[in-house]
Amino acid sequence: MIDKDLGLWYYLTDSPGISGRLRVLPEDFEVIENASRTYSDGPYLICSLTRKNWDQHRAIKAIATGLGISHQRIGFAGTKDKRAVTTQYISIYKCTREDIARLTIPGITLTALGTSQHPITLGDLESNTFAIRIRNSSGRDLNASLDEFRKRVSQGIPNYVGYQRFGVTRPVxxxxxxxxxxxxxxxxxxxxxxxxxxxxxxxxxxxxxxxxxxxxxxxxxxxxxxxxxxxxxxxxxxxxxxxxxxxxxRQLPRTLRSMYVSAVQSWIFNTTVSMRIRDGRDLFDPEIGDRLLWPDGRTDMITYATIHAARVQVKRGRCSLALALPGGSFTPGPGTDDQNIQSVLEQQGITPDMFETVSKVLDTTFAGSVRPVIMKTDLSYEIADTDPLIRFTLLPGQYATTVLRELMKGDPLHMI
CATH class of the missing domain: 1.10.1510.30 (Hypothetical Protein Yqey; Chain: A; domain1)
Incomplete structure (x- = not known):
């Protein structure tokens, strides 16, 4: 029921899944943010933040309270999981190393790394590396199941937006x-x-x-x-x-306010991917009217004249089949995916101008973007005391729970 409500209608693979539970202990789910950092004289103190079993927004507010500053002076590149051990970069405006050294919050470690002329902002990261233990998994041959899945995920699985974008105990x-x-x-x-x-x-x-x-x-x-x-x-x-x-x-942090509307975009993306699977349309083989996303951020709409070249480029991994995340600038094209998006918007009573209006009201931007339909990663694993320990790295905007959902095929409540 939860999967259906979040637009997660299907699995791509036919295997039964290994089931199991995540996050029995926070240490079972480790995330490290990867980003290149350069330092110079500037008003922003760049810190490494490691937190254990802390919601990110509450952790930022706790740090701000401890420093006696507004939470709006703290910038970060991405939202990390709560029940986990996570390490990421944050920037703090007009804060000193001495201020950080005096701060003591149980479960939170802040390490000052240097200063910069620029704050860290959402999306300002390269990748996230995960080390995740799955407890109480099932199946006769875990090694065979994991080997099969490792090959599958290296080729690609649906790039669904994961549970944590919406919540599981309260998917609201x-x-x-x-x-x-x-x-x-x-x-x-x-x-x-x-x-x-x-x-x-x-x-x-x-x-x-x-x-x-x-x-x-x-x-x-x-x-x-x-x-x-x-x-x-x-x-x-x-x-x-x-x-x-x-x-x-508007009392809420700007990043949280924007997250509510971006969750609508994510739900529409999930639903449209599921509609493509439902209709038997390939996630790997583009069609006329589909959108392509290139590594430099450029997008193209496939036409009758470009379909052959598009299929060659996608097969060679030079670009990705993508869907639009509707916003104020969304204009549906003739392709089936765009028409499905338009249909979903109409069913929900949403128009593109609503995104423009709320951008002004919430002091943020919802212009829309594109998101690849599939995700790939190189996965490694080991079996420790009968429990798989899985390691992989994902690009920004990709979700570890999406990988694990396809592998485990279990109760979503066991994945939070």
Missing amino acids: THHIGFEILKGDFQEAVRVMIGKPGSHMEEHEQEGRACYFETEDAAHCLHLLPPRLSLERSVLHYLVSHPKDYLGAI
Whole structure:
């Protein structure tokens, strides 16, 4: 049911999967961000941030609070998993090594590396390297299953946007985004605070249910546990500014605000890839009307005159078959994928001008882009105490859970 709601309708492979559980311990899921860094005199302190079992947005807020600064002065290149051990780069505006040395937050280690003239921004990374242990896997011959999958993923699997973009226990991010796009900020806040999820502790469940039913910010603020600091910041704002729902949303970090709308784009991408698979259209062999993405970011629309050359270039790995992520600049072409995207937008009551409007409202940009249909990686593994330990590296915007979903074919709740 969760997969269906997130647009993840299919697997590409026919194997039964090895099942198992991820993140039994945070140490089972390690992520290291890879990026080339150069340093010079400048106002931005570049740090290595290692965190264990910390949500990224809450970690950034905790660091900002510890330093006595606004969280908006902290920049990062990508969002990493919570229940994991992650290492990434961040930049902090007008912060010193001495400030960092005095900061102590359990589960967080900050190491100052140097200064720069420029902050770190979203997308400013080269790749992420993963080392992931799968516990309680099944299957008669794990080595054979892993060898078969290693060959498959080196050729390519669907480049679905993974679970963490939407949530699994509360897969609501894209639903919030839909309401924001439609300009219904009251409903967006109601879903953000109140929509229920699974595996919630009693106080969280009670607090969310209270707001979903009553929208009484003051009362629900007393019910939500302190760890839900982002939700509580929205409620605090509504207590002092009743009915200013847009203002409440704007209290959230800009990266989080933009994530709601980008989750809509991600859902549309997943759904369109699934529609292509459903209709028996190849993910590796382009058709007339398909889009191509080149390494330099250039895109082309395949025509009758270019179809032969396009198939040669895709086969040689010089470009990728891609789908549009609709935004304010989206104009559907004649291809089947673009027509499917347009159909999905119409079914959801979304128009391209809504992306332009919300860009101004949220002070961010949703112009649209393109995303490759397939993802590839070189995967290695070892069996340690009957548990597979899998290592691979992915490009920015690709999800480890997408790789593992295709391999495990298990319960999504076992992958968070």
